[in-house]
Amino acid sequence: MRARLLAALLVPLVCASCSQWDYPVNIPFVATWQGEPISCESPGAALSDLRFYVSNVQLLDNDGRSHDVRFATEMSWQNDAVAIIDLENGEGACLNGTAELSTYVLGVAKVKEYRGLRFTIGVPFRINHENPLTAEAPLDDPDMHWHWRSGYKFLRAGVSTQSDGFWIHVGSAGCEGTVGNITGCRFPNRIEVELPDFVVDEHVVTVDLSALVAGTNLDDGTPTDCSSGPAEAACTAPFAALGIAFETGEQTGTQRVFSVQ
Amino acid sequence: MKKVLILLAVLAAVALWWSTRTPDWNWELPPDIPPPQVPADNLMNAAKVELGRWLFYEKRLSRNQAMACASCHLQGLAFTDGASRSVGATGETHPRSSMSLVNVAYASRLTWANPLLDRLEDQALTPLLGDRPVEMGLRNGEQRFAELLRSEARYARLVARAFPSDKDPHSLLNGVRAIAAFVRTINSFDAPYDRYLAGEADAISASAERGMELFFSERLECFHCHGGFNFTDSTTHANTDVERVGYHNTGLYNLGNTGAYPSDNTGLFDMTGERRDMGRFKAPSLRNIAVTAPYMHDGSVATLADVIANYERGGRLIAEGPLAGDGRLSPFKSEFVTGFELTDEERADLLAFLDALTDKTVLSDPRFSDPFLN
Numbered sequence: 309m310r311a312r313l314l315a316a317l318l319v320p321l322v323c324a325s326c327s328q329w330d331y332p333v334n335i336p337f338v339a340t341w342q343g344e345p346i347s348c349e350s351p352g353a354a355l356s357d358l359r360f361y362v363s364n365v366q367l368l369d370n371d372g373r374s375h376d377v378r379f380a381t382e383m384s385w386q387n388d389a390v391a392i393i394d395l396e397n398g399e400g401a402c403l404n405g406t407a408e409l410s411t412y413v414l415g416v417a418k419v420k421e422y423r424g425l426r427f428t429i430g431v432p433f434r435i436n437h438e439n440p441l442t443a444e445a446p447l448d449d450p451d452m453h454w455h456w457r458s459g460y461k462f463l464r465a466g467v468s469t470q471s472d473g474f475w476i477h478v479g480s481a482g483c484e485g486t487v488g489n490i491t492g493c494r495f496p497n498r499i500e501v502e503l504p505d506f507v508v509d510e511h512v513v514t515v516d517l518s519a520l521v522a523g524t525n526l527d528d529g530t531p532t533d534c535s536s537g538p539a540e541a542a543c544t545a546p547f548a549a550l551g552i553a554f555e556t557g558e559q560t561g562t563q564r565v566f567s568v569q
Numbered sequence: 570m571k572k573v574l575i576l577l578a579v580l581a582a583v584a585l586w587w588s589t590r591t592p593d594w595n596w597e598l599p600p601d602i603p604p605p606q607v608p609a610d611n612l613m614n615a616a617k618v619e620l621g622r623w624l625f626y627e628k629r630l631s632r633n634q635a636m637a638c639a640s641c642h643l644q645g646l647a648f649t650d651g652a653s654r655s656v657g658a659t660g661e662t663h664p665r666s667s668m669s670l671v672n673v674a675y676a677s678r679l680t681w682a683n684p685l686l687d688r689l690e691d692q693a694l695t696p697l698l699g700d701r702p703v704e705m706g707l708r709n710g711e712q713r714f715a716e717l718l719r720s721e722a723r724y725a726r727l728v729a730r731a732f733p734s735d736k737d738p739h740s741l742l743n744g745v746r747a748i749a750a751f752v753r754t755i756n757s758f759d760a761p762y763d764r765y766l767a768g769e770a771d772a773i774s775a776s777a778e779r780g781m782e783l784f785f786s787e788r789l790e791c792f793h794c795h796g797g798f799n800f801t802d803s804t805t806h807a808n809t810d811v812e813r814v815g816y817h818n819t820g821l822y823n824l825g826n827t828g829a830y831p832s833d834n835t836g837l838f839d840m841t842g843e844r845r846d847m848g849r850f851k852a853p854s855l856r857n858i859a860v861t862a863p864y865m866h867d868g869s870v871a872t873l874a875d876v877i878a879n880y881e882r883g884g885r886l887i888a889e890g891p892l893a894g895d896g897r898l899s900p901f902k903s904e905f906v907t908g909f910e911l912t913d914e915e916r917a918d919l920l921a922f923l924d925a926l927t928d929k930t931v932l933s934d935p936r937f938s939d940p941f942l943n
Contacts, residue, residue, distance in 0.1 A: 453694075455698060456685075457840075458685050481842065483840075487688065494841070537835075538842035
């Protein structure tokens with residue numbers, strides 16, 4: 309009782325100048341191919357998969373400071389740590405997909421004025437290696453879990469043409485320990501995205517599949533794939549497009565797949 | 570009156586505890602074989618093992634309703650499938666050959682080269698749900714298990730007894746626990762070699778006896794990787810205090826003279842990204858090895874005689890084609906694969922010894938057979 313009274317007295321003192329979580333932030337995602345929208349049923353190049361986890365969403369103000377965005381948790385595709393963006397509907401080329409879509413991240417921020425957006429494509433290490441069979445949504449999706457590598461596929465994406473295809477699964481690799489007791493991963497493979505000009509309700513974040521697969525042999529008639537393994541030459545170009553040095557799994561460059569439109 | 574009620578309540582609590590506690594499982598092992606490790610959250614009980622046996626043979630756990638765990642793990646072939654590479658429910662070919670499940674309860678690590686997997690409960694999720702490649706390709710696994718376990722009287726009855734204190738027992742988690750419990754019971758210690766060790770001097774032939782001497786010799790070095798009661802250095806059991814895990818490059822490939830293995834099958838390297846792990850795979854148990862052809866992680870060696878020939882040579886030579894290379898010269902090869910020379914008689918003796926590791930009991934034991942056929 310006394311502690312509660314004390315807290316009631318202290319909070320206005322400490323927080324007199326802070327703002328509250330008053331400002332809704334809605335971040336829609338759209339898949340594109342050479343500047344045009346792409347879906348599972350697009351003629352020519354079609355989406356064959358596009359699902360990814362978004363975490364650590366922050367707004368950047370004019371002074372370069374970052375402000376957290378807190379996820380709304382009433383939707384099944386978000387919890388307080390991660391949101392799943394699912395832009396495939398299981399139709400057409402999306403053979404391993406699901407009908408459900410989740411196309412935006414919804415949250416709240418304490419700031420109204422900002423100029424940019426920052427987020428991570430990935431699941432934070434502290435929850436990445438917990439048991440997926442007892443995890444809460446959206447970490448309970450078996451399609452997104454990597455049972456043999458441990459942890460989640462942070463991004464699964466694919467493009468299918470009439471005669472060829474390429475797909476990629478990005479997630480932490482080279483993990484150490486044993487399932488249930490993972491102590492670290494040599495290749496974290498988390499994708500850091502910073503978009504300097506983003507205004508809520510004005511912009512969408514585009515995911516450019518043509519940038520992701522540029523440099524892969526999509527036109528040679530033999531479907532190829534990358535599942536983040538160190539021997540997979542097919543990973544090099546898409547990892548570079550995501551800003552990750554394939555040899556280390558660290559973010560060293562600027563990603564070219566996510567942008568603002 | 571109050572005292573009587575309290576006494577009754579205490580008695581009821583004790584009775585409940587007594588009825589749900591898990592008694593020690595009887596592994597029915599020879600006296601010198603230690604029991605396997607069992608995870609504390611999945612203790613053995615008879616209903617669980619029976620449930621697991623049905624689920625192991627349950628074809629409705631696959632995308633095409635035509636494939637069960639047992640489709641790639643056939644009892645008569647020591648729970649392998651006889652193919653060089655296994656084919657999944659959607660027709661996709663796995664890069665690896667199906668491994669024997671006999672004595673897998675004693676494996677310190679599971680599959681050919683995954684250092685992260687030490688529990689069958691975790692491993693089972695990959696063949697059930699994995700999509701690179703698609704094996705059983707089960708979709709909506711949680712829901713499918715719940716439907717199956719609830720809707721069929723047989724499963725409902727077994728689940729209630731297998732997981733008596735679980736509030737939500739019809740789960741995928743309990744499904745893989747049951748399958749794991751069943752698979753842990755597939756043990757084999759009744760080969761002629763076991764009977765020979767137990768004192769039956771004529772259980773194995775004189776040739777097999779000579780082969781045994783060769784097998785355990787420093788000249789051939791087989792036992793360094795295939796040692797111990799389960800003939801593999803990746804063995805663990807309930808009384809172990811040191812965990813043993815071994816991965817070895819046997820000089821099977823040497824692409825472009827770089828030591829590289831085919832990119833879809835680099836072994837431990839794919840998991841760790843360490844150059845020195847190129848082509849390192851777990852040494853499989855040699856129990857029942859005579860019935861598990863073709864051999865090696867990719868089924869690329871047809872017969873046991875060919876396997877021995879590769880080790881005699883100190884690595885495999887692939888003279889031409891896209892996989893050409895002399896494995897003997899691989900920079901990543903195990904120090905134990907140095908080559909040796911055998912006479913024709915010695916070769917026959919070694920094969921006779923490997924034959925003596927075939928346990929006909931486990932290959933036909935009705936406890937491990939397909940219950941749907943009965």
